[in-house]
Amino acid sequence: MNETSPILLVGVGTAGAAMAHGVMRAFAGDMRCLVADTDASSARPSAPFLLLGGDRLAGHGSGGDVVQARLAAEDSLKNIDEHLEGVRFAVVVAALGGGTGGGATVEIAKRIEDRGVPTLVFATLPFSFEGDERSRRARGVTSMIDEAASATIFIPLDKLVGDTDNMDEAMRRASGALASAVSLFWRLLEKPGYIRLDAERMRRIVSRAGRGRFAVVTTQGPDRAAAAVEALTSSPLLSGAMSPVGSVLCGVLAGEDLRLSEVGHIADGVRNAFGRRASFDLATVNDEATFAGRLSVVVMVFESAAGAAAEEEKAGESPSRKQRRGRNPLSLGPQGRGRFNNVEPTVWNGQDIDTPTFIRRNVSLDA
Ligand SMILES: Nc1nc2c(ncn2[C@@H]2O[C@H](COP(=O)(O)OP(=O)(O)O)[C@@H](O)[C@H]2O)c(=O)[nH]1
Ligand SMILES: [Mg+2]
Structure with missing residues (x-):
């Protein structure tokens, strides 16, 4: 396990964790990786594991509930910071359609960006054979992930695998294809060549990439x-x-x-x-x-x-999400929903949790 690389891979949710482990196997070299899930069974010895919302969900997963997963991630956000030391560029892999891959990815990407680290999110969209509910759940979070991360790549699983009648095989093929693709990207980042791609070049490429x-x-x-x-x-x-x-x-x-x-x-x-x-x-x-x-x-x-x-970076500005969006997060009025202005509210226990916690709880940040 490489703990000093400036490039970090984060796998979120059950399938996201499996993808991250798959990338590590396919890369077959020293890479820096963190796995985060609400489900304790995603932990493997090959990478540090961060259990999300342990007090809330007791390590049993989010049961497909995006809102619970977001709250669980929110509970555990501060524990991410210790894994970000020296990190200059992050890649998050997740599969949308369940709860954690979608919900927790929003919070985790936001946190990493807020620490000044541009983040690229790779997220799969469910196969059509998985049904409407999963596809609706996935669609419900894509714009939030767009808002949270510098760059996003949503990969429809239907497009990733050729024709097959067998669901299990489709899933296996999709996982294999993704792990090998992301591991090749990692090779570009970590292995020197005549024309080198590294964390600093990737920071420039992904910031504002959309x-x-x-x-x-x-x-x-x-x-x-x-x-x-x-x-x-x-x-x-x-x-x-x-x-x-x-x-x-x-x-x-x-x-x-x-x-x-x-x-x-x-x-x-x-x-x-x-x-x-x-x-x-x-x-x-x-x-x-x-x-x-x-x-x-x-x-x-x-x-x-x-x-x-x-250009902005040259002028001394950080390329992180806040500057990118051109908003000061502390200038939100009491009614403000900030970056979630244009999305359906996520209501939980009668509260709109897209509104930042400090506003919901009337905490003053001016003092
Ligand atoms: N790449 C990959 N995707 C999977 C696999 N199993 C399920 N998925 C996808 O992952 C989505 C989210 O499921 P899951 O990871 O269990 O949910 P979560 O743990 O709540 O994030 C599903 O809707 C599938 O599209 C797998 O083995 N590999
Ligand atoms: Mg799960």
Whole structure:
């Protein structure tokens, strides 16, 4: 377990925890990870575990209740801080559709951003075979996660796996695909290449990035670069990408045989497909032991340009959520719902819990 990396992976909820453990296995190297769940059975020896709302839910999970999960996360938020020492960029993985992955992710992403750490949330949306209630629950939290995190990537599970009739297999395939995709992204961040991506570059890319899409392809053979571009441009995960696209991140991972012409071909193909006017970041990793003969390409496209936030940062401002939203959280009036102004209220015991606790309890922060 790497406790000094500036890049932290956080798995939230039962499936989110399973995904984080899957990423660690697929990465098969030293990475920094934290798992947070209302359900004590998600704990594994491979990563520190944070039980959310232990007094409230006794480690039994949130029973699919997003509101309970948010309150549980709120109870335990201060315990997250000790895991953020030295962290410069965070990735949260969660599966929406249950209670904890949705509810707790909102609070956890907010807390990490409030500590000045730009956060990218990867969250899956349930398969359609899981039914309307799960999909409604998932849709109910996406805009709150957008508000909480610098950048969000919502991945519909239906698009992630090919045709299968078997639910169990669909879930297994989805987990495998996600773990391998996120572990390749981790390799880009943690393994040096000729064109290096690291925590500082990622901070700039994700701050203000907004909603994004994400796809990974792996190819081999003499035409592997062209095949990768072809596979990316026809990927259902990138199709109908938001327009206009503001920024594109393209990572190329291969062994020692990676040719400059291949990198050029991929960079060109990706720029042509997803917007020549978007800001463009390229990164490479040469790792013979992992990739020998194969080539993987990771693409992320975001709705907003990275440039604006970078300019602000240069001017000495932090790229964290508060500045990004251009609001002073202490200036909310007694009626204010702050960042939750445009979403349905989350009412629990007659209280709108989207309104910050200090306002609900009439605590004065001016003193
Ligand atoms: N990737 C992955 N997703 C899963 C798995 N099992 C369930 N899910 C998804 O995760 C969603 C949330 O379920 P769950 O993690 O149990 O809820 P939570 O613990 O309350 O966050 C479900 O609606 C499914 O779409 C799994 O094994 N792998
Ligand atoms: Mg659970």
